[in-house]
Amino acid sequence: MSLVDFLSPIDLEKITPKRGYYTSHLGVKIDCYTDTFPDLDEDKPDIAIIGVMEDRNAVNNSGCALAPDYIRERLFELNEGAYTTKIVDLGNIRQGASITDTYIALKTVINELIKKDILPIIIGGGQDLTFAQYLAYEDLEQKVDVVVVDSKFDLNDDSYYENIETTSESYLNRIFLHEPNYLFNYSNLGYQTYFASQDSLRVMDKLYFDVHRLGELSGQIQMVEPIIRNATMVSFDISAIRSSDAVANANTTPNGFFGHEACAICRYAGFNDKLTSIGFYEFNPAYDNNGQTAILLAQMIWYFIDGFYNRKKDFPLQPRSQYLIYKTSLKHNDHELVFVKSKKSDRWWMQVPYPTNGSKNERSHLVPCRYEDYNIAVSGEMPDLWWRTYQKLT
Incomplete structure (x- = not known):
């Protein structure tokens, strides 16, 4: 063909x-x-x-x-x-x-x-x-x-x-x-x-x-x-x-x-x-x-x-030296949210963990997010994007 x-x-x-x-x-x-x-x-x-x-x-x-x-x-x-x-x-x-x-x-x-x-x-x-x-x-x-x-x-x-x-x-x-x-x-x-x-x-x-x-x-x-x-x-x-x-x-x-x-x-x-x-x-x-x-x-x-033709080619996380990792905790439980920021483009991603029945090769799924999502997490609240993504992973 x-x-x-x-x-x-x-x-x-x-x-x-x-x-x-x-x-x-x-x-x-x-x-x-x-x-x-x-x-x-x-x-x-x-x-x-x-x-x-x-x-x-x-x-x-x-x-x-x-x-x-x-x-x-x-x-x-x-x-x-x-x-x-x-x-x-x-x-x-x-x-x-x-x-x-x-x-x-x-x-x-x-x-x-x-x-x-x-x-x-x-x-x-x-x-x-x-x-x-x-x-x-x-x-x-x-x-x-x-x-x-x-x-x-x-x-x-x-x-x-x-x-x-x-x-x-x-x-x-x-x-x-x-x-x-x-x-x-x-x-x-x-x-x-x-x-x-x-x-x-x-x-x-x-x-x-x-x-x-x-x-x-x-x-x-x-x-x-x-x-x-x-x-x-x-x-x-x-x-x-x-x-x-x-x-x-x-x-x-x-x-x-x-x-x-x-x-x-x-x-x-x-x-x-x-x-x-x-x-x-x-x-x-x-x-x-x-x-x-x-x-x-x-x-x-x-x-x-x-x-x-202006792509940054910065999809995380290789090499790790090109990224900043931010971790925050929520108000009402011990769950920790992890955010990734590219030094090259200043773009943000959020890590969403796979459920126990999820991927065997990866521990978390990276979803693009905004700086505002990080601020929501810093205030102790769960970003809606995190929850919806987690539900799709189940």
């Missing part, structure tokens, strides 16, 4: 500006699949861009299958940052005979890239493709932390598992109930309460998942950093951005993240040493106004790339 079997080349003439590119533009720096498929082994890239031309299960947003080339057109006109990029664009996955065929193709391509230590950026299509993105991790023998940026929980409260169709409004059902279960944590960034049923909120609470309202994060976007730092994969629904900043989606609404906040989220995702795939979904060129949403998406991807 070869990846070229799943991908079709890019028509560069279609998206290249008449004046051409400057030598500093990403359009010159990115190796694109046009005639010959790039050799991913001889000169291994760091990042691979994949377009997906699939919108059959994008609820009320038909047309988002056309997104990839519109995003490329704007991305390729941006300048390379203060680093040397090694990025390939592998072209597009076209619609399969059935939606399942598209899912299998995307799953296979992402899986192979991750095995080669190449980070895929998925552009285009409906957010139901998040399910295929998740399935790519099935045979990698690791637990997966999923972060979704969305104004809604794409969870169907009224369906039984066997009757669920995988759509942009129900793919979480398939992820949560998939067997074998390799999902460790799900986090949502930016949900809006009037779009969330009380049943879905109870599900999130029962499963100890992390869900964060737009109002909780608005104006203090730095709060998302430790949440994203824990992600194995990220799925970004463009409708999570307010319509005045990103109009190109049939389901867009007046409230949401600002454009600069979306860029910050993407840069935090790029910084994450643990992250191995990211997808940008639901952009529909038919609704774009003067290409503004395509420009914003291109800038979001640029910020992700910028974060990637």
Whole structure:
């Protein structure tokens, strides 16, 4: 099996500006699949861009299958940052005979890239493709932390598992109930309460998942950093951005993240040493106004790339000399909480011990946290993040 079997080349003439590119533009720096498929082994890239031309299960947003080339057109006109990029664009996955065929193709391509230590950026299509993105991790023998940026929980409260169709409004059902279960944590960034049923909120609470309202994060976007730092994969629904900043989606609404906040989220995702795939979904060129949403998406991807090439590579604890260890005790019991701070980046982690029936190889699980979590522990109280993580480890 070869990846070229799943991908079709890019028509560069279609998206290249008449004046051409400057030598500093990403359009010159990115190796694109046009005639010959790039050799991913001889000169291994760091990042691979994949377009997906699939919108059959994008609820009320038909047309988002056309997104990839519109995003490329704007991305390729941006300048390379203060680093040397090694990025390939592998072209597009076209619609399969059935939606399942598209899912299998995307799953296979992402899986192979991750095995080669190449980070895929998925552009285009409906957010139901998040399910295929998740399935790519099935045979990698690791637990997966999923972060979704969305104004809604794409969870169907009224369906039984066997009757669920995988759509942009129900793919979480398939992820949560998939067997074998390799999902460790799900986090949502930016949900809006009037779009969330009380049943879905109870599900999130029962499963100890992390869900964060737009109002909780608005104006203090730095709060998302430790949440994203824990992600194995990220799925970004463009409708999570307010319509005045990103109009190109049939389901867009007046409230949401600002454009600069979306860029910050993407840069935090790029910084994450643990992250191995990211997808940008639901952009529909038919609704774009003067290409503004395509420009914003291109800038979001640029910020992700910028974060990637500025990774600190400081996931604890090697070497130990690069970290500070802080220990605190709680008021009402003898339990000791342990925090780790990187000298390189000033980022914090919290140690959560495995229960007696937990991992035999490790004594504790490291979860990214904020300085505020340390202060809560210093005051003698148990941080909510510690408790929820411990419950998931049992």
